[in-house]
Amino acid sequence: MNAEFTCRDGGALAGYLYGEADAAERAVIEAHLAACAACAAELAALGAARSALAAWTPPQTDLGFQIVSARDADTPAVQGASILRPARWWHRPLPAWAQAAAALLIFAAGGALGMRAGDVRTVSQPARPAAATQAPTAAASVSADDLAALEQRLRREIADMRPTTAAAQPVNASATDEQLVQRFRTMLAQSEERQQRELALRLTDLVRDFDSQRRVDLALIERTFGQMEGVTGPELRQQREAINYLIRTASQRPQQ
């Protein structure tokens, strides 16, 4: 070992700090430290840093790994060996390409769902407002007789449909799958049509009730205005007569 020491020789200071300098080197370094405050301070600071390192402890964790199986008893069964795997072994971060692929897949699935939801809206929207929006617009111009006629017609159509639907319920066990599917589709279509008609009927009822209430309200308002006119009319006449009397009286006084 080199028994010479150059001031600020980091490697030699590390050897001295960790007690791995031989006796000759240690003696040289100690002599230098006694004379060189900078190296002494450096060594003290490095010692403090080492002390701080002691505070850094790994977290406690359960390990307990074991080799749990072997296929060959004569030699270490390398291929058959396995180690009990922790629960989170699979939790290793995916490679970048796998993450990108997963993101792409999720994006594509989301896009497909979004498109499908859009399609559903596009398809269902015209069917739903057909009865809901047309009824109010028609209500603005139809009379009570028209509404009553419409209600009667709807009730009649619904009543006509019920026996047909009931007759379609029994299922022929010998029918083929295609016939069954066809029958099911027919029943489904009839059910939808009936529901639409019932919805239209409900809306017609609603419009009629609204119209009746509107007429009642208008009558009440007219009556209230008539009462107000009946009260205020005589008062106005009395006031006008009083004014005329005063004017007449005032015009007669200078002549006396």
Place this chain on the structure above:
Amino acid sequence: MTWTDEELVTRSMGGDVDSFNQLILRWERPIYALAYRVIGREEDARDVVQETFLRAFRALPGFKGQAKFSSWLYRIALNLCRDWIRRQRRAPVMQAPEGVELVDLASERGPVESIEDLVCRRELSEVVADAMKLLPEEQRTAIILKEYHGMTFQEIADLQGCPLSTVKTRLYQGLSVLRRHLEKNAKTAPELVKRV
């Protein structure tokens, strides 16, 4: 009866799986501590431990006993840590260690340590962990092997495949960075060190 590592290795090579399990039991904690300090992630450190022993078991027939079994294990573990760091190159080299519970610290130090001391120790632990992130992998590994695993300069040089003088330089430079970081970022570091 307590077997030495070499005896357990010999028995393991003869097909005694239980002997290898004893080696695992003996060395899994030091390997875990090494992996945790090098890569800074608890779960990944566990993975490193598992893979280290799995590879050791598979390579057992090729182990000729030129080095100590523990050195051999350390070499496998360090190679795995290096692989992990390479994989994480795009991410921070060393992420903040996951939180250490005060209860765990208390159990390590015993019931005489006050809560205040525990908090100081935890703060200092975080400061040290942050400082270790700043070090190049070679310096960090050299310090860990020296400080926490008590290896000699020569053993570190053998593991790292570098001259002994390089190990000294790495230790000195690493400690200097740590010292500067502690002085700069931890106002209470000297107090913390005294408490510890």
